[in-house]
Every structure is written in structure tokens, then in C-alpha cells.
Amino acid sequence: xxxxxxxxxxxxxxxxxxLLPGVPAGAVASxxxxxxxLAILLSWLPLGLLLVTAGDPAADAGAMVxxxxxxxxxxxxxxxxxxxxxxxxxxxxxGASLTRWRxxxxxxxxxxxxxxxxxxxxxxxxxxxxxxEVAGPSSLLLxxxxxxxxxxxxxxxxxxxxxxxxxxxxxxxxxxxxxxxVGVVWSAWHAPxxxxxxxxxxxxxxxxxxxxxxxLAVLFAWVWNISGGNLLLLVLLHGALNGWYTAAVQGLAPExxxxxxxxxxxxxxTVLALVLVARVGRGLGLTTPRRAAGSVR
Numbered sequence: 128x129x130x131x132x133x134x135x136x137x138x139x140x141x142x143x144x145x146l147l148p149g150v151p152a153g154a155v156a157s158x159x160x161x162x163x164x165l166a167i168l169l170s171w172l173p174l175g176l177l178l179v180t181a182g183d184p185a186a187d188a189g190a191m192v193x194x195x196x197x198x199x200x201x202x203x204x205x206x207x208x209x210x211x212x213x214x215x216x217x218x219x220x221x222g223a224s225l226t227r228w229r230x231x232x233x234x235x236x237x238x239x240x241x242x243x244x245x246x247x248x249x250x251x252x253x254x255x256x257x258x259x260e261v262a263g264p265s266s267l268l269l270x271x272x273x274x275x276x277x278x279x280x281x282x283x284x285x286x287x288x289x290x291x292x293x294x295x296x297x298x299x300x301x302x303x304x305x306x307x308x309v310g311v312v313w314s315a316w317h318a319p320x321x322x323x324x325x326x327x328x329x330x331x332x333x334x335x336x337x338x339x340x341x342x343l344a345v346l347f348a349w350v351w352n353i354s355g356g357n358l359l360l361l362v363l364l365h366g367a368l369n370g371w372y373t374a375a376v377q378g379l380a381p382e383x384x385x386x387x388x389x390x391x392x393x394x395x396x397t398v399l400a401l402v403l404v405a406r407v408g409r410g411l412g413l414t415t416p417r418r419a420a421g422s423v424r
Contacts, residue, residue: 146413147294148220149213155299158212159292162204163312166287170200174319198280201287201316209291221290224358236350236364282366288313288344289351290358302348302411303404310344335389342396343368345411349403352412 150158174197177190209217288309296305314337320328328336347361354360404411 146297147291150295150298152299155295158208159295159308162208162287162292162295165207166201166204167316168200169203170197170316171319173197174323178319178322195280197319199283201284201291203287205287205291221286221358224290224356225286225362227357227359236360281369282362282364284313285347285358285361285365289347289361290356293348293351294356297413301409302352302413303345303409306345306348306411307341309348310341313344314340332389335393339389339393339396342393342400345400346396346403349407349411352410352414 173193177193177197180190206218206221209221213220292312293305293309296308300308317328317336317340320326321331321333323329347364350364351357351361
């Protein structure tokens with residue numbers, strides 16, 4: 128029979144994966160700061176080069192590589208630090224979470240981004256920010272392309288955000304507190320994209336973008352916890368969010384990408400997050416034993 132965990136130890140319980148295993152509580156802050164700085168460095172360096180060279184990812188292969196590398200910063204940071212701290216065991220753990228193909232009863236969550244995207248388009252049309260245009264057959268081809276692009280240029284971030292930083296912070300913080308920290312870092316990490324032409328952020332309001340990012344961080348943290356750390360689900364969910372956002376706007380209301388759309392989607396995500404917290408509590412589905420001392424709730 129295995130010995131019981133020592134006082135103050137926080138390990139995943141049955142169906143776990145919500146915490147990084149074997150991380151001392153005292154090491155959380157330093158590891159989190161290291162991850163954030165490394166993720167920003169790995170992302171902002173190629174994005175900075177893209178900004179200086181004014182490359183166009185849609186027309187130039189070199190610019191596309193820089194664009195892709197910029198988006199992979201959080202994932203690369205997570206992989207490097209997992210290997211540094213846990214060796215091959217850390218890489219195997221992350222790989223197992225990323226290849227959990229059976230989504231089970233949580234698969235329906237992939238439809239939520241579609242509903243939010245369509246709500247945003249409808250709201251933008253309703254407030255007079257855009258005109259509704261029925262997508263033709265050629266526009267429908269945008270949907271699978273947008274979904275694949277959403278995974279590659281967005282979903283893979285989850286290897287770092289929810290696959291590494293969220294469970295790391297949950298060693299010391301409640302699910303909600305950890306999610307809000309991740310949300311702040313996540314939103315700030317996008318800063319260079321506000322300066323690059325052709326990006327969604329270039330025409331976005333930093334206020335609504337940050338509000339939506341905080342709300343999504345709460346929702347994504349809940350999905351991470353209730354799924355027992357299913358990283359594949361988070362990658363697909365993030366990719367679906369980005370993909371449906373692109374497909375809904377460009378295929379249904381091409382000029383909806385503005386304050387009306389951003390306002391509606393940010394508020395919708397915020398309301399969902401508030402309702403979720405009121406219903407499930409600050410743990411956001413985290414099922415771990417209480418720390419004997421030193422936890423931040």
C-alpha cells in the first residue's frame with residue numbers, strides 16, 4: 128500500500144491531471160515566472176522580427192515561419208521546462224495528455240465557440256455595426272480552413288497556458304485565482320499582435336480583448352479541471368474558438384469585426400464565466416486535497 132502524501136502535498140486525485148505532479152509549493156512562483164519570461168521571449172523575438180521587417184505571412188514564407196514560431200512560444204516553453212524539471216517523464220506526461228482522443232461527454236464543449244461567434248455576429252448586426260451576408264458555397268470552404276488554422280495558430284498555445292501554467296499555479300492557488308493570473312499573462316502575451324497589420328488584434332480594443340481573455344481563462348481552466356487534464360480537448364477548444372471566430376465574421380458578416388462584435392462576445396464570455404463561478408465555486412472543478420498550510424484561496 129502506498130504511503131499517504133505528506134502534509135501540505137497537493138497531488139492530483141482520481142481523474143487528475145489538474146496539477147503538475149511533484150512540484151514543491153515553494154517552487155511554484157519561481158517556475159511560473161521562468162515559464163512566463165521564456166514564453167514571452169520565444170514568442171516576442173520572432174514577432175518582433177516580423178514587425179521590423181514588415182513581412183506579410185499571407186504572401187511570404189519567411190514571414191509565415193516567424194508568425195508560426197511566435198505562436199508556438201508558450202508550447203515550446205512548456206516542453207523545455209517539463210524536460211528540464213521532469214526529464215522524459217514530463218515529456219511523456221504531456222504527450223499522453225495531448226493524445227487523449229476520446230473526448231467523451233466533454234466533446235459538446237467544442238460547439239460553444241460557434242454559439243458565441245454567431246452571437247457576436249448577430250449582436251454586431253443588431254447594433255448596426257455590420258450588415259448580414261448569407262455565406263455562399265465558396266464561403267463555406269472557409270470553415271474547415273479556419274478551424275485547422277485556429278488549431279495551428281492558436282490552439283497549440285494551450286500546451287503552455289492550460290497544459291503547464293494553469294496546473295502549476297493550482298499547486299498553490301485556487302482554480303479561479305490561477306485562471307485569472309493565466310488570463311492576465313495570456314492577454315499581455317498578445318501585445319505584439321496589436322502592432323502587426325492583418326491580425327485580429329490590430330483592429331481590436333485592448334479593453335474588450337483583455338476582458339474576454341480573462342473570462343475565457345476561467346472557462347478554459349474549468350474545462351481543464353473537469354476533464355482531468357485533457358490537453359487535446361483544450362487545444363481543439365481554443366482552435367475552434369479562433370476558427371469559428373474567423374469563419375463567422377468573414378463568412379457571414381465580413382464587416383462585423385469591430386466594437387459591436389467584440390463587445391457582445393466579451394460580455395457573453397464574461398457572463399458565462401460569472402455564472403460558472405457562482406455555480407461551481409472558486410475551485411473551478413479542481414479536485415485535490417486541501418493543503419495543510421500555505422495555500423492561497
